[in-house]
Amino acid sequence: MGVSDASEGGCEGLLSIGAAAARAGVTERALRYYQELGLIEPSGRTSGGMRRYSETDLERVARIRELQTLLGLNLDEIAGVLRSEDRAGQIRAAYYDAGTPHERQRLLRESLELTAELRATVEAKRDGLAAFLADLDARLAKIRAALDD
Amino acid sequence: MGVSDASEGGCEGLLSIGAAAARAGVTERALRYYQELGLIEPSGRTSGGMRRYSETDLERVARIRELQTLLGLNLDEIAGVLRSEDRAGQIRAAYYDAGTPHERQRLLRESLELTAELRATVEAKRDGLAAFLADLDARLAKIRAALDD
DNA sequence: TTGCTCCTCACGTCACGTGAGGTGGC
């Protein structure tokens, strides 16, 4: 595994915006726009000012797209979800020094509530799609019956 | 069942744009915009130029919203789906005088193909949401386990 | 030096939101 670019100055193993966009299935413009809104920050910059993205950055972009396309959330709502997930991650990371047991419990309950709320949204959407599917299957059956005349 | 408005001139039983928008869960602006794009035409107009919508019009609006919010199609794609559904409806309505049996079969096969294509899109989306749900359930289980310490 | 990729404006687009200013019918 050789370093592909010796001039990156501390950005070894990170992806350029073009490579990151291709991997994440979005445009470079979208990545810059998410950054402008504070949804994501590239893990590094070269001395020339070029953005460098890590694998963790790519996972975050995938999460944004998932919340956008599957749930139809706007970027403002997604910012809220990401904020709460970041908080939950910090709690887990610093579990043993995250204040009193009482404080930890409060944070966990908050995380539980937000996740349960998101779950309800997802479930409603899935049920809607299931009903849609059933309707389409009924239509398909009718068309096939008409073809067998 | 009295006629609610004696001055409508042939628009009895039809809804104003305000009532139609409220029933369909969209704004008046959205209804006018769909019309501008040719997705829907109100069943009537009063002599004063006001739009009047039928129950069938409302079903069409509901269909547009369903394709938008559940599947994430844009209005151009929705226009295509509606066109093909309108064609299929015409075929069913004029089934016995829709040309030769061979011609009828061709139209049915076309309808079958478009519906099957739509079904594949819906199924993929539903599966994506099911995976999302499973992930959320795993998170919830972890949070609950952490709360039981 | 030549390509290719990256950078930052900045204007365009889609699906409406939101007034501005005027008309219609109980």
Place this chain on the structure above:
DNA sequence: TTGCTCCTCACGTCACGTGAGGTGGC
């Protein structure tokens, strides 16, 4: 005549798309 709803422009917004003009590093 007074409210309320409707009408048609027309400009604003969100999430980018799409060049314009310039820089960076193999």
